[in-house]
Amino acid sequence: MSTAVQDARYSWGGDEFVFVELAEEMSLQANFRAMAITSRLRDERPDGIVDICPANASYQVHYDPDVLDPRELLAHLQDLERAVGDALDVSLPSRVLDIPVLYRDPWTTETLMRFRDRHQDPDATDIEYAARINGYTDVDEFIAAHSGSPWFTSMVGFVAGLPFTFQMVPRDRQIVVPKYLRPRTDTPKQTVGYGGCFSCIYSVRGAGGYQMFGITPAPIYDPTQSLPDFTDFLVLFRPGDIVKFTPIDRDQYDDAVAQVEAGTFRVTAHDVDFALEPFLADPDSYNARLLEVLA
Amino acid sequence: MTASIEVRKPGLSTTVQDGGRPGYYHLGIPPSGGLDQYSLAAANLLVGNDAGAAALEIVYMGPELLFTAPATVAVTGATMQPRVNGEDRPLWESFDVAEGDVLGFGYLTAGARAYLAVSGGVDVPDVLGSRSTYGLGGLGGFSGRPLAEGDVLPLRGGTGRTGLVVPGDLRRPMSKDVEVRVVMGLYDHRLTDQGRATFLDTTWTLTPVADRIGFRYTGAELETVDREPPFGAGQDPSNIVDAPYPIGSIQVPGGVEPIVLHRDAVSGGGYMMVATVVSCDLDVVAQSAPRTRTRFVEVDLDGALAARAEQRDRARRLREALG
DSSP: OOOOOOOOEEEEETTTEEEEESOSSOOHHHHHHHHHHHHHHHHHOOTTEEEEEEOSSEEEEEEOTTTSOHHHHHHHHHHHHHHHTTOTTOEEEEEEEEEEEEETOHHHHHHHHHTGGGSSOTTSOHHHHHHHHTTOSSHHHHHHHHTTSOEEEEEEOSSTTOEEEEEOSOGGGOOOBOOOSSOBSOOOTTEEEEEBTEEEEOSSSSOBOSEEEEEOSSOSBOTTOOSGGGSSOSBOOOTTOEEEEEEOOHHHHHHHHHHHHHTOOOOEEEEEEEEHHHHHHOHHHHHHHHHGGGO | OOOEEEEEEOOSSEEEEOSOOTTOGGGTOOOOSOSSHHHHHHHHHHTTOOTTOOEEEEESSOOEEEESSOEEEEEEEEEEEEEETTEEOOTTBEEEEOTTOEEEEEEEEEEEEEEEEETTOBOOOOBTTBOOOBTTTTBSTTTTSOOOTTOEEEBOOOOOOSSOBOOGGGSOOOOSEEEEEEEEOTTGGGBOHHHHHHHHHOOEEEEEEESSSEEEEESOBOOBOOOOOOTTTOSSTTEEEEEEOOTTEEEOGGGBSOEEEOTTOOSEEEEOEEEEEOGGGHHHHHTOOTTOEEEEEEOOHHHHHHHHHHHHHHHHHHHHHHO
8 A cells, every 4th residue: 555655746826825735646645644744834833824734635734925935835845745755654643533323324315315316326325326336245245344444534624524534444445436426405414425535424414425325423513512522622523533433223323312412422532643654564453453442 | 772783684695704714724614704805804994993803794785784872884895885774875984873773785786795894893702713604614603694684783882983985096996807816736737738728818707606615607618638537536537636725726627617715615625726816816706796707817926925915005005094
């Protein structure tokens, strides 16, 4: 899974953004390099930085050019790129989050039935289609794969607090599913979705183009900050979080929703350190050790 | 009785906006704030507020608002005749309203967004350092949404100086033919030379899909370079591995209908962006109504910084004129 590191591509995004593409194709290594570079920059926090946005295989920095000279900033980012290198020896603090999922739930099923005319396979559900084109014999086997390995939060965004997660398995075992032919105008809140090589969780109800596999009872965005997971901030996910999707049944789902309504629900989370090199050397063993914290 | 505004009619989409909420874009929370920051600042300065105080952004069609206490107000931006109890009041000037007065608006005749500032500012809670509404996330402003009939919007209260006027040369001109300066880059290498030339040579027309998230234009199809899709990007030639979207970036899904992302932008996604609007020209985009004819004019980084310096100078003269 490790590849030789190519030089990053730098571009101005108008007068206030610099955009950096570390690799054209997605890989955990490209994402981890983005994390490593942006976390260094965040620690330094030079004057004039407005926001530092790591993404899947790229990142951007929003800066105030009245305070920070754009060309000096760009030269500094190039220094950080060299210092981080292939990121193999880098370890970053992370968390393992256990996200319960009711796969094939009634709400996303009702929604997907309303938008069959925008789908590649109008006669199948989204998860049946994804299972078939990825070579799984049935949906149960597909769910076992989706929930069997951990996922790396490679980017948080699109809308408030939405995590893009990348499957932590060798590429030949990764699930790949195209987005809808035309985006839907509706997606239930907390839908577990899939597009390209990314699984996501929709933080708010709204438009969407990702295939819909299920729903989590766990709130991931709480603008009122009323639940205990949101005391510090209104968004649950951080770039670099590691996610385990755990299948639950309808009774467990209803129980979790009751806890959310009572204001007591918490996502199970454990602090871990994630290092790229041992993961790439033996992903399955590394993942098994990572997930032991949830046992 | 505390000072407030009772919303008798909400208008099409009237939201509380201020100077914005920078610093949370990495978690998908965009800066929000008035789309035309210059006009917002002018309205606030006219009533004695800080340039970035919380005011109302009014889109296409004005609200009808009842004041429960005297206030000094000002309307800037789009040409939309303010009226107090049916009587015309000037744009780009401060004027008083009395307790019980109803402020309404005439039809939009130029521009797209008017800014109503009230002395003392609108008193909604500060969320992450801003009172701006982020509608997609249901965050900030008045209950995280546009105003609705029957809402009671609290004011901080107080009055300012009446009869202050923004000089003509410091008012934002409104036009149906605009030029918007852009810095090319991001994924513009996905375009052929022909595609790039088409982007810069076309007079684009703004579609009705034009809101706080983005402005979509129609006019031509851009030719892309053939390629084998990189892993994770998707099959369409305009697809990229989902990347961060700069505010003002111009994405071109499918090579047709460019979208300028504005201050409530989605923070990232999988479509190639080919250019970014220079920050001060986002105000020009903000005042574009559907069917506005738009040319994207290329500048380099130094050109963008020069445009920024000009805007800063104009803002300084505005503060001097109203100080």
